[in-house]
């Protein structure tokens with residue numbers, strides 16, 4: 001079965017490649033330079049050449065704060081991109097698996113969000129991702145939407161966007177005080193765990209919205225502390241509130257996701273985030 005992997009230069013796509021290969025899929029990865037998902041003609045050219053049975057869209061505009069000043073750029077990639085891919089999938093009879101985010105929720109809950117909960121995005125980035133979900137789903141029924149949180153993978157070391165783990169290590173190496181918010185809850189999720197789960201989901205033919213994360217929850221501050229504990233560093237790490245830590249985009253205070261639809265398919269809960277972080281550093285080193 002042929003899979004087209006868009007945004008193949010990103011950290012999740014890089015974790016997916018070996019998983020898909022190991023399951024016998026024939027994978028055609030296209031990075032940003034090879035297929036800009038905001039250009040329908042380019043998508044059509046790639047579809048005609050590859051003739052994929054399924055598309056996994058890992059391409060995204062992920063700069064949450066910058067999106068506040070660049071809504072057109074964020075919506076082009078995160079909303080129009082999935083729409084164009086869904087249209088192409090429909091025209092060619094291919095399944096679409098599209099990745100979204102916990103930030104579609106407003107964070108007012110104190111219980112893990114389920115797939116059936118009503119999204120209320122607080123930022124341009126979040127609104128663009130929710131639009132992408134809606135546009136893809138409304139144009140093509142053979143569509144999986146997978147929301148995840150706090151993603152980090154080995155490729156984040158070299159990708160343009162990086163990830164929170166690499167940012168923390170870079171700040172520690174610079175020797176400055178590190179201020180991290182201590183009032184936003186999430187589940188750090190390893191691309192190494194998410195990728196095989198996506199491959200399983202793809203084979204299920206049970207289309208719809210899924211929440212997929214490691215298990216447990218923490219704050220960004222405690223996530224940072226766990227990172228430094230594991231690598232044996234002790235930079236000056238300061239907890240701050242979201243109010244003190246001024247950034248352009250609002251983030252949800254609580255955006256832990258219940259993996260209810262995934263579990264309902266009989267699939268096992270993904271490992272605790274702490275175990276996955278330990279495994280990540282074993283592989284990174």
Ligand SMILES: NC(=O)c1ccc[n+]([C@@H]2O[C@H](COP(=O)([O-])OP(=O)(O)OC[C@H]3O[C@@H](n4cnc5c(N)ncnc54)[C@H](OP(=O)(O)O)[C@@H]3O)[C@@H](O)[C@H]2O)c1
Nearest residue numbers: 007009010011012032036037059060099101148150151161
């Ligand atoms: N990172 C997180 O914490 C997080 C949390 C929740 C959900 N997610 C979602 O998970 C998915 C994967 O994220 P990730 O962390 O793997 O992202 P990533 O490492 O930033 O990769 C995204 C890729 O998309 C490419 N891209 C950007 N614009 C494009 C365009 N117009 N056409 C084609 N490719 C384009 C980027 O290429 P260039 O760098 O060359 O532009 C990059 O290689 C995304 O949908 C993201 O929204 C991520």
